[in-house]
Amino acid sequence: GAVVSQHPSRVICKSGTSVKIECRSLDFQATTMFWYRQFPKQSLMLMATSNEGSKATYEQGVEKDKFLINHASLTLSTLTVTSAHPEDSSFYICSATPRRGQSFQETQYFGPGTRLLVL
Amino acid sequence: QKEVEQNSGPLSVPEGAIASLNCTYSDRGSQSFFWYRQYSGKSPELIMFIYSNGDKEDGRFTAQLNKASQYVSLLIRDSQPSDSATYLCAFPGDYQLIWGAGTKLIIKP
Numbered sequence: 258g259a260v261v262s263q264h265p266s267r268v269i270c271k272s273g274t275s276v277k278i279e280c281r282s283l284d285f286q287a288t289t290m291f292w293y294r295q296f297p298k299q300s301l302m303l304m305a306t307s308n309e310g311s312k313a314t315y316e317q318g319v320e321k322d323k324f325l326i327n328h329a330s331l332t333l334s335t336l337t338v339t340s341a342h343p344e345d346s347s348f349y350i351c352s353a354t355p356r357r358g359q360s361f362q363e364t365q366y367f368g369p370g371t372r373l374l375v376l
Numbered sequence: 377q378k379e380v381e382q383n384s385g386p387l388s389v390p391e392g393a394i395a396s397l398n399c400t401y402s403d404r405g406s407q408s409f410f411w412y413r414q415y416s417g418k419s420p421e422l423i424m425f426i427y428s429n430g431d432k433e434d435g436r437f438t439a440q441l442n443k444a445s446q447y448v449s450l451l452i453r454d455s456q457p458s459d460s461a462t463y464l465c466a467f468p469g470d471y472q473l474i475w476g477a478g479t480k481l482i483i484k485p
Contacts, residue, residue, distance in 0.1 A: 289472075291472060300464075300475070300477045300478055301420070301464070301475055303472065303475075306472055348417075350419050350420075364410060364422060364425060365410075365422075365466075365473050366422065367412075367419040367420050367421065368419060369418070369419050370418065370419045
């Protein structure tokens, strides 16, 4: 199966600092990676879609200057939460879609998630 | 606007019974559908996908697709307490999956 990893799995930081989260597809090339946020007992909320080599597309209401996304290669995307505040505390999950032409087409495979706590 | 509707539940089912989860979708042209399971505090994991009308079986899970009615369902036979989770259905949009809000399933021992 397709494996997606995320690092770190959990991070605690002080208000005002920046946090970088990595998302890697381990055994496939990902044309597209997605970043989600999920607050407790709520649904997944798509934050942005990133395609390798191009700028990310952000969903309405998501500040692109606060949530910086870099999709530098077909296996790595990073999300940086800049100047984090307590309200940014959440569960951040990435997912990846394989390059077309490989198997499982449009299926999204999820990373294990990163739990961010901003004090 | 492409949408998926799911009853948020919770749906409570006794252990050993059949759990039936349902989704309706708005895009008549959708060709494929996915069921994900999400345990509390964990990421979603893909459990089944279905492309054709009719049923698709995988172990205790059966996905059913009715394109004419724009309806997709997931049946879980011989429900176990470990099946307690939130089940999300989704279908491909233009560039991303369109997600339902998820149905919380509780299997009571």
